Amino acid sequence: MQRSVRWVAAVLVTAAAFAVPTWLCGAVVLPPALKDPAIRWGVAAALGAALAALAAAWGHSFASRTGGESSQPVPAGGPVQATGERAVAIHGNSTGGISTGDTGASRTPADLPARQEPAPPAAVPAPPSAPGSVTASGERSIAISGNPGGNISTGDHPGGGQA
Structure with missing residues (x-):
């Protein structure tokens, strides 16, 4: 309508x-x-x-309301892959917030554990791209084919901590 x-x-x-x-x-x-x-x-x-x-x-x-109509048409075809840790891959339009970080209650520095050096990240081979494909292969990566229409965050939120 x-x-x-x-x-x-x-x-x-x-x-x-x-x-x-x-x-x-x-x-x-x-x-x-x-x-x-x-x-x-x-x-x-x-x-x-x-x-x-x-x-x-x-x-x-x-x-x-938009009623399912979008300002951008949803792309047709193509594979959708999310291979990394906390990775998000969306084909089409997303209308919500996307976060791949840590959330939680506010913590003081005394509450946080001693910081250790992280191990080097394992190399994640990127899959071959095809026309119209959506791939999120890195840690905390987001790939969207279309208009996300919302907030996107790939890190820690204020007030939260990463252990």
């Missing part, structure tokens, strides 16, 4: 959410209880406005 059609639908639903309850309350439900038309229609309009506000909130989310 096109965005303009969704906006028109959202506006129509919002208008109906105001008009229908306002008329029902003002003309049908409230006359036996409230004889003064100014008070009766004021209460009916307030109820209609409250329901229209809820409908407008829904309408905005409905009309502004």
